[in-house]
Amino acid sequence: MEEKRYKQVQNFLKLQIQKGHYVVGDFLPSENELCATFSITRTTARKALEELTKEGFIERMHGKGSIVRERRQSLGLLNVKGFSEAVGKDVSTVFLQHPQPGLWNPEIHFTISETEIKESCVHFARLRCVGEIPVMIEYNWLVGTYLEGIVGFEFIDGSFFKTLSQHYRIEITGSEQELRAENANKNIAILLKIQLGSPVLHISVKFHTSKNNFYIYSELYCNTANYPIGNSYHL
Amino acid sequence: MEEKRYKQVQNFLKLQIQKGHYVVGDFLPSENELCATFSITRTTARKALEELTKEGFIERMHGKGSIVRERRQSLGLLNVKGFSEAVGKDVSTVFLQHPQPGLWNPEIHFTISETEIKESCVHFARLRCVGEIPVMIEYNWLVGTYLEGIVGFEFIDGSFFKTLSQHYRIEITGSEQELRAENANKNIAILLKIQLGSPVLHISVKFHTSKNNFYIYSELYCNTANYPIGNSYHL
DNA sequence: TAGTGGTCTAGACCACGCC
């Protein structure tokens, strides 16, 4: 089946953004320019741009144009309050474990499919800090087969999601989460520098991606005493 | 300024749904019928239906029609895992306090505006249980001025959001949340029937609505030991 | 096969941002 015209345009523009030919703040070609370039009508050009808007790649401004925006990394998920605001100021990320072959840890709360279990597992873990205070531990597992060369790879701008998008052309399309309040065990307490048994927010995440059957599993442990986890949703 | 044509149609259909002229599972008029009824083209009819889809009122099915669906009550927020699945089986809600005039409690984590503080505050509180086990305490505050007769009003189907929509024509359009893991204080521990100091998930919510400057503030305390809080997001 | 929604064309006029 022929690919839909608007999908072609949409994917072309998306690729340009992912490749960095357009960066955050840049204007995409106007609707009329797209019409001329692709020999389509405005209806079709608009459909392509509307889809990109829904996906969070661009923002449209009446009378100005379509502007490339920072893609929400969290997708309905959570931000550490003060994390995004403090960006570049005082936030740091420390690797507890760089990406390397690992095991499908039973710690993962979501069910791993038969197919996934047969594949090789890649694991990495990070500690997020605000200033000197560790606020979140993040354990991640994924099927390594789809991400050739991820072992030993330096993340683009230190961001795993950005690396997924720009290097592997894989986008996060959704997520499932489970939240629990727990007492910190010894390991968690030491890493977060809190007392054994202090309450921590434990979040289990299964990220869905644009690649079929490729999921990313994360287990997060947060010290919310000073930096609560935030989340917002709008229509 | 003239109301946009598609907005007129959209609002008309929304009102029909809210009034119960169409209930969950019903089919809305087809695009062609809408064209005839409102003297518009399919583009405009489709725009109206697409908006209703975004708002979560309907689902569109190729070759069949537009079907009214259960509106997601949570809007990017959280569901008690097993709550929705257990609906009708074993879930119960107990009023700790029926809607009545109250105070803008300092317990509210979000900032209340000057305008709101001057208005009268209505408060109500509920306890959600699965079987005999209490899993969530819910404290709510809002400006009573917009909700005439809410004091002493019986919620439609026991649902506050449904009452808002069907009785007051107010929709939830978004929310901000803050999540914390805390130790249960005496009051919380007693209500949730857990030990003093047990970890509880504390969620502060500010709901945004379709009515200007009307927000609903909630403070939730969850025992996640047996029923974790769930949340999912797609595209 | 009839009816539905999904894609697309080729126009038009309007509202907004900016120079």
Add this chain to the structure above:
DNA sequence: GCGTGGTCTAGACCACTAG
């Protein structure tokens, strides 16, 4: 004033669902 995106018309053909 000019270019941008937002709304709208009046058609066409295609893909899906169901009797």
